[in-house]
Amino acid sequence: MNAIAENIKQIRQRIKKAALDCGRSPQDVGLVAVTKTVSPEKIRKAAEAGLDCFGENYIQEADKKIKDLSDTRISWHFIGHLQSNKAKYAVRLFDLIHSVDSLKLAKELNRQAARHGRVQKILIQVNLGGEQTKSGAEKQAAEELVYDVAGLENLSVRGLMTLPPFFDAPEKVRPYFRQLGALRREIAAKNIANVEMAELSMGMTGDFETAIEEGATLVRIGTAIFGERS
Structure with missing residues (x-):
């Protein structure tokens, strides 16, 4: 077994344990392998080891790898x-877009999805830490954004995503994960048409077990699979 396959095995075991320890089914937690700067050869090894979901940060880099x-x-x-000017590429390349943070972007994604005759699945990104260096709608604005996006025929809101402030201790991140879970429940309770709060995308290599305990359905893990980025 190569190193990537062994890493994937260990991560899956940790996901399983974290889910079972908090009374959840491991099948309810999806693993998104983060492949920023990772070579196509390494991604292929991960796919051969059973991974089928990969997350990219940049359109140009992703386009080449996907080809x-x-x-x-x-x-x-x-x-x-x-960015809105990259929406036409994103709709062509990706099954799920985690990072919709404005109505302007949503409208352009909707327009491009209509051109391709498809319904684009998206998540609404929420900036819970109020960090100016990070994207995402503020918590108070996120629900309004969900309502606005719900009216766009070629988009399907599938849930929420957050990238919380960085802490060395996972317990310090827990309140942010908990806030996103609560927001998800609040929005789901309103039964908004064309909105399904199925996904919570949160948690990375250093804190994904805490995220699972707080309801994550998609954890985004790169370093623990592929090693430190070059």
Whole structure:
């Protein structure tokens, strides 16, 4: 077994344990392998080890990799900051876009999805830490954004995503994960048409077990699978 396959095995075991320890089914937690700066060769090894969902941060980098790996059965997610002028590429390349943070971006994604005759699945990114260096709608504005996006015929809101402030201790991140879980429940309770609060995208290599305890359905893990980025 190569190192990547062994890393994936260990991560899956940790996901399983974290889910079972808090009374959840491990099948309810999806693993998104973060492949920023990771070579197509390493991604192929991960796919051969059983991974089928990969997350990219940059359109240009993703475009080349997706072409190189077109013979594999991989689901691609966009997890980075997305500018409206790149929406036409994102709709063509990605099954799920995690980082919709404004109505302007949503409208352009909707327009491009309509051109392709498809309904684009998206998550609304929420900036719970109020950090100016990070994208995302503020918590108070996120629900309003969900309502606005729900009226766009070629978009399907599938849940929420957050990138909380960085802490060395996972317990310090827990309040942010808990806030996103609570916001998800609040929005789901309103039964908004064209909105399904199925996904919570939160948690990375250093804190994904805490995120699972707080309801994560998608954890985004790169370093623990592929090693430190070059």
